[in-house]
Structures are given as C-alpha cells and as structure tokens.
Amino acid sequence: MSTNYRVLVRNDSQQCISLLKKKRDEGENGGDFGGELLEEHKDPFFDEFQLVVPETARRAEADLSGFTVPCHLSPEISAVDMEIRWFKEMDCVCLYKNRHMIEGKSYKGNVRQFTDVLEKGDVSLSLTRFRESDVGDYVCQQINRTWNEEERLEMEDSTLMAEKLLTVRDTQIKDLEKSKETALEDKDRLLHNSNDKLQQTTTKAEEKQREIEEKNKLMSEKETLLENTVKELETSKHQLETLKNELQQVKLEPDEPASRKAYYKHSWRRTNK
Incomplete structure (x- = not known):
C-alpha cells in the first residue's frame, strides 16, 4: 500500500522551487518517504542564494517518531x-522571526527547534510526531531583503486572502460546533423528557402495585374471616347434633319411673296452659 503526495519548497521571491514527489511505503514503523527531484526554477532577478533540497538528502523520512x-x-x-x-x-506550521520560533496552532509541541543549525543555513522542517494529516504540500518561505511595492502588495493580497479563508473556515467550524451543540442539547432535552415519562410511568406502576397488594391483603383477611365463620358454623352444627342425640336418647330410655313420667307430663301441661 502506498500514498503519493507532494512537498513544495520555495522562498519568498520564487528563486528556487523544488517539487518532490513523495511515496510512503508501509514499513515496520509506519513507513518512510523517498523523494525524487523533478524540476528546479530560479528567479532571474535575484540569484544571491537559493533555497534547495540537498542533492544528497532527497528523502523526507517519516515514521511514528517524526517527519x-x-x-x-x-x-x-x-x-x-x-x-x-x-x-x-x-496552515502555518511554524514561523522563525527575530530569533524566536513560533509554532502554528495545529502544530503546538510538534515542531522540533532548528535554531541551532540556522548558522549553517539549514532550515529543514522536523516534526516530532507523524500524523496522517501531515501528508500534503509544504511551502518554505525565506525573507532576507526589502520587497518592492508590487511584491509587497502581492504578499498583502495573499495574506489577506489567506486570512479570509481562515476566517471563513473558522466561521464554518464554529457554525458546525454550534449545530452540534444544539443537536446535543435537543438530544439531552429529549432524554430528560423520556426520563420524566419513565419516572411517571414507574410511579404509576408502583402505585398500582401497592393497590393490588392492599386488595390482596384485604382479600386474605376476608378469606380468613370466612374460614373462621365456617369453622364456627361447623362447631355449632356439631354441638346441635350432639344435643339432638342426647334428647332422643332421653326419650327412648325404658326404665324411667312412671311417677317421673307423670310428673314430666303434668309439668308440661301446666306450662302450656
């Protein structure tokens, strides 16, 4: 698997443009990048020095540890x-000005300082961590002379255009973030409403469960009362049968004295009068 991309290196006066075709070959540590010099252009109006990629180092190596x-x-x-x-x-990767290095917003803590090799004219760019987003076109600008009015205006126009593009991009990003926040708030509100409805449903279910438990308790008490009543009725019935049997036994006894029978008969008649 390979990924082709370009690296464009130039200075402010376009005195030297080196276009390198890069290929990333997968390797053990994420692969490295080999470069082939395709063409070189010089500014005929200014040839004091050139900004070039070394002939002996036409490789921009990249692995997990840097680029x-x-x-x-x-x-x-x-x-x-x-x-x-x-x-x-x-995107601005870094700016070296007035002997100070300033890193771009997206490259904070990822640019290796090269101020110690500037004395030798080495302005190589080194990133301490390689990311997939680092693949693309790179431009190096060097400023060491006073620009004429045409160049100054052109640079101001380019800077203004870049600022406008960055402003538009920032606005789009802010709008997107705002849309995401709004969508997230809507989801939170829906979730809150769902939780409220769930809580209400749960409360109603608990109330119904309590009502059912109360009804079951009342039913159990009524069943217990009914069982006790049935037992009492059975006991009364049993007592009544026992008394009835005793009365029948009294009526059927043969050896009872005649005087007692007459007495019972006489007493019964007096009572009925």
Missing part, C-alpha cells in the same frame, strides 16, 4: 537573522 523535510540555503550562509516560514497548504 523531516530537509532544506538549506545555498551557498551555505547564516539564516539566524532571517525570517523563515513553513506552511502546510493553508
């Missing part, structure tokens, strides 16, 4: 007091 675009001034002159700018397409 390097070798580039130096020719002849080998000091770049300590120059202004060096590195761009990846429209």
